[in-house]
Amino acid sequence: MLFFIEVTLSGMMAGVMYSLVALGFVLIFKASGIFNFAQGVMALFAALTLVGLMEKFNFPIWLAIIGTIVVMIALAWLIERIMLRHLVNQEPIILFMATLGLAYVLEGMGDILWGSDVKVLDLGIPQGASDWMLDSFDIYIEKLEIFAAVTAAIMVAFLAVFFQKTRIGRALRAVADDHQAALSVGISLHTIWVIVWSVAGIVALVAGIMWGSKSGVQFSLSLIALKALPVLILGGFTSVPGAIIGGLIIGVGEKIAEVYLGPFVGGAIENWFAYMLALAFLLFRPQGLFGEKIIERV
Amino acid sequence: MNQQSSPETILAVENISLSFGVMKVLDSISFDIRRGEIRSIIGPNGAGKSSMLNVINGFYHPQEGSITFKGETRKQMAPHVAANHGIARTFQNIALFKGMSTLDNIMTGRNLKMKTNLFWQALHIGPARVEELENREAAEKIIDFLGIQAIRKKPVGKLPYGLQKRVELGRALAAEPELLLLDEPMAGMNSEEKEDMCRFVLDVNSEFGTTIALIEHDMGVVMDLSDRVLVLDYGKQLADGVPDEVRNNQDVIDAYLGVPHEH
Amino acid sequence: MIYRETGQFKANYQDDQALFPIAQDRYVILVILLITFGLVPALLNEYWLNAILLPFLIYSLAALGLNILTGYCGQLSLGTGAFMAVGAFSVYKLMVAFPGIGFIPMVVLSGVITAAVGTIFGLPSLRIKGFYLAVATLAAQFFLIWLFNKVGWFFNYSATGMINAPPMTIFGAIVTGPKADPIAKYYLVAAFVAVFALAAKNIARGRIGRNWMAIRDMDIAAELIGVRPLIAKLSAFAVSSFYVGMAGALYFAVWLGSAEPTEAFDINQSFLVLFMIIIGGLGSVLGSFLGAAFLVIMPIMLKNLMVDGFGTTSALAEHIQIIVVGVLIIGFLIVEPHGLARLWRIAKEKMRLWPFPY
Structure with missing residues (x-):
């Protein structure tokens, strides 16, 4: 039983990581209807930039983080300027494929700017097992994972307030609803997009820091981020709580499947379990856990 | 009533x-x-x-x-x-197949009149060819009827609104x-x-x-x-x-x- | 040669329906076929055949397959790599188990098997659309590759998990394995591509192709005029996977000679083929060829230029190549979503009217 709890907890922690990436997807999708395939690479790019600033320019941690945030905002501005601006009112599938191209550009740029070797990211986030959990419940859990969970919670709370209470948040939701209607009441689409992509970039940075601290900053990070896609299918593309819960379900589900089912089929089913789960789910509830059913009109 | x-x-x-x-x-x-x-x-x-x-x-x-x-x-x-x-119909907001030509839109309307299978279609000989020609003639009759000969091969997405409505009527009529x-x-x-x-x-x-x-x-x-x-x-x-x-x-x-x- | 249609009048619909209604196009195709089957093998050396023409032709076939699904029927797939793997492993098992049935039927049969697998993974398309479907095809990608890695039966329990193509002959010439004759390989692949490109063009311009495009452009209207989404989508998945499967079989057996699933058929293969049809032109048979040619030749040229010309490291050249591909994708989607094929058509229109602007 203890082992099961341990597996579940470690699954939840992995799930929090997925949620962090999924959150970036949701933000952009909500505000622009774009399914941003590059979100994972953005996390990688942010983490690479952070490490690069610290290693190559000897920035202290706080300055490196600020520097990275500046870079991510500049990136958002460039993306809007060069790409999004020219793709307004295109089909969603065209926009999706454009972000595929963006993923390649960012990947190549990250490699050229900061090198493609695996990097260690040490921000002084506590490492090792949590003694308290080990002593009082006999459960092994990484401090880093607890830290990640807390960070995610704070960020979600922050985003919720941002969306519900601020003027920009309301404008964001208006844009998500209907581009043209939003334009016609005087909301600047371009500004909104820059803001959203900046926020998504910062979320990507947080995700990149967490993943990077755990397993080093390397290209596989952007592949792990692909797992955010099944998370979104479960949670719905427009729901922030959906992204969190979806992430937890996927994280826990694949850990349990790996530990209890994996040995019978040769292991490594973590590679595909999330996608299959999402696929099965899609067949029964195409709109996700929290999405609304859309009435089609002709 | x-x-x-x-x-x-x-x-x-x-x-x-x-x-x-x-x-x-x-x-x-x-x-x-x-x-x-x-x-x-x-x-x-x-x-x-x-x-x-x-x-x-x-x-x-x-x-x-x-x-x-x-x-x-x-x-x-x-x-x-x-x-x-x-039963055929047209739509309030034009629902044409935008990437296809006028002729192809109308030919798609004749879909149910056409029966040859994938194999013949891939070869484009025999029954598939005959069928395509027969239906082309029927489609041309509708094109004549609506007076849209000049836009036969044009992609419909770029046609003016009034013509699009006409093509849509043509597509519905094609199904007889x-x-x-x-x-x-x-x-x-x-x-x-x-x-x-x-x-x-x-x-x-x-x-x-x-x-x-x-x-x-x-x-x-x-x-x-x-x-x-x-x-x-x-x-x-x-x-x-x-x-x-x-x-x-x-x-x-x-x-x-x-x-x-x-x- | 002056590209004009003046004076070429169509007296009946039969002529107007012809594959290439303009006479000059027919000559061009004839010349291309003559060059492909006559001149190329005589003029080009082994490096050209093996390193450029074979991958170009094989990727053209795969791109044709994906274009049927994505370009014509509008169903985005990110599982092309895995479906190529299905074709590769099918042809491998056939070569090992039934060497007597001949290599050409084996490749076709591999296509059929892939079509069956593809249809199964196409089932979700009946309920889900757009990028939701893309995620579903990711499931195919990761699951199938895992399967080929873990289940020993597929690679005949070889210690490395690799599959190696045993030598097969057609008319006495060896076309697979390490001792294969480059010219024979080239002829075989070129023949496959020529035949099936023609078939794809025929399907695309007939009833089935129109139904695919109808589903792509306006699925609800298509349904209401009697196009069955079930049949249209699944047939697109089946035909598409058939092509992709054959391409995978040729890719492994004729070109690579040996393959290991995680490297040869990973998700980057899926992206590569998708990029080919975006750059070449969605919904265009010609575009599949142009895109494949571009993405096969461009990296080689870029690498030669950078490494030999500017003395950069090959790692840097590779990174720059990734960026170039990404930029091109975005650029094409913004400027010309119909890709190189549309640029070619615009050029032809201009030539028709030249020297008058309209």
Whole structure:
């Protein structure tokens, strides 16, 4: 039983990581209807930039983080300027494929700017097992994972307030609803997009820091981020709580499947379990856990 | 209006009710369409006109009621059943296949007339070739009828609005339907285009003998074209009859002049 | 040669329906075929055949397959790599188990098997659309590759998990394995591509192709005029996977000679083929060829230029190549979503009217 709890907890922690990436997807999708395939690479790019600033320019941690945030905002501005601006009112599938191209550009740029070797990211986030959990419940859990969970919670709370209470948040939701209607009441689409992509970039940075601290900053990070896609299918593309819960379900589900089912089929089913789960789910509830059913009109 | 299906009735809907969640879109609607007539459905925006057409050709599934088409009664239609049995339609917001040419759009309308399988199609010889040519001829007849020869090979996405409406009519006609549903065929047209479209509707009706059900906002057009008119308002049936009856119906006048509703 | 249609009148629909209604196009195709089958093998050396023409032709076939699904029917797939793997492993098992049935039927049969697998993974397309479907095809990608890695039966329990193509002959010439004759390989692949490109063009311009495009452009309207989404989508998945499967079989057996699933058929393969049809032109048979040519030749040229010309490291050249591909994708989607094929058509239109602007 203890082992099961341990597996579940470690699954939840992995799930929090997925949620962090999924959150970036949701933000952009909500505000622009774009399914941003590059979100994972953005996390990688942010983490690479952070490490690069610290290693190559000897920035202290706080300055490196600020520097990275500046870079991510500049990136958002460039993306809007060069790409999004020219793709307004295109089909969603065209926009999706454009972000595929963006993923390649960012990947190549990250490699050229900061090198493609695996990097260690040490921000002084506590490492090792949590003694308290080990002593009082006999459960092994990484401090880093607890830290990640807390960070995610704070960020979600922050985003919720941002969306519900601020003027920009309301404008964001208006844009998500209907581009043209939003334009016609005087909301600047371009500004909104820059803001959203900046926020998504910062979320990507947080995700990149967490993943990077755990397993080093390397290209596989952007592949792990692909797992955010099944998370979104479960949670719905427009729901922030959906992204969190979806992430937890996927994280826990694949850990349990790996530990209890994996040995019978040769292991490594973590590679595909999330996608299959999402696929099965899609067949029964195409709109996700929290999405609304859309009435089609002709 | 509880007419039994008489021999000349092509379609009869009985007590159709449709709702989405708590929203009642159609509330116990019954009417019929006689073979060969032009039947109009009018009503203010949100009256349920388009939904009614969607029910007839099986895109929406009503919770209650039945649809009798050519003597067969069903609780609801399926889109392919409707298409197979000779119901075709056009759409309020043009629903053409934008990436395809005018000719291809109309040829797609003949889809159900074509039967050869993938193998023959891949070789493009024998039956597939013969079939393609036969249907091309039929499609060309419609192109001639609508006077759109010049845009035969043009992608429809780039055509002006009025022509797109015409191509859409062509695509529906290509199926050689017995019942043609037209959802606001003249919306957004100038008076000249409207006149053209009216003439096509009348010609289709008289030349091909096609039964037509149409939704239209322009009262002049409706009263001139229609044999009978059905009036809907907030999903309810307000009136049904020949144009003159409907014109003088007090409920209809109230609905259009905006006497406050009691909900 | 002057590209004009003046004076070429079509007296009946039969002529107008022809594959290439304009006479000059027919000559061009004839010349291309003559060059492909006559001149190329005589003039080009082994490096050209093996390093450029074979991958170009094989990727063209795969791109054709994906274009049927994505370009014509509008269903985005990110599982092309895995479906190529299905073709590769099918042909491998056939070569090992039934060496007597001949290599050409084996490749076709691999296509059929892939079509069956593809149809199964196409089932979700009936309920889900757009990028939801893309995620569903990711499931195919990761699951199938895992399967080929873990289940020993597929690679005949070889210690490395690799599959190696045993030598097969056609008319006495060896076409697979390490001792294969480059010219024979080239002829075989070119013949496959020519035949199936023609078939694809025929399907695309007939009823089935129109139904695919109808589903792509306006699925609801298509359904209401009697196109069955079930049949249209699944047939697109089947035909597409058939092509991709054959491409995978040729890719492994004729070109690579040996393969290991995680490297040869990973998700980057899926992206590569998708990029080919975006750059070449969605919904265009010609575009599949142009895109494949571009993405096969461009990296080689870029690498030669950078490494030999500017003396950069090959790692840097590779990174720059990734960026170039990404930029091109975005650029094409913004400027010309119909890709190189549309640019070619615009050029032809201009030539038709030249020297008058309209």
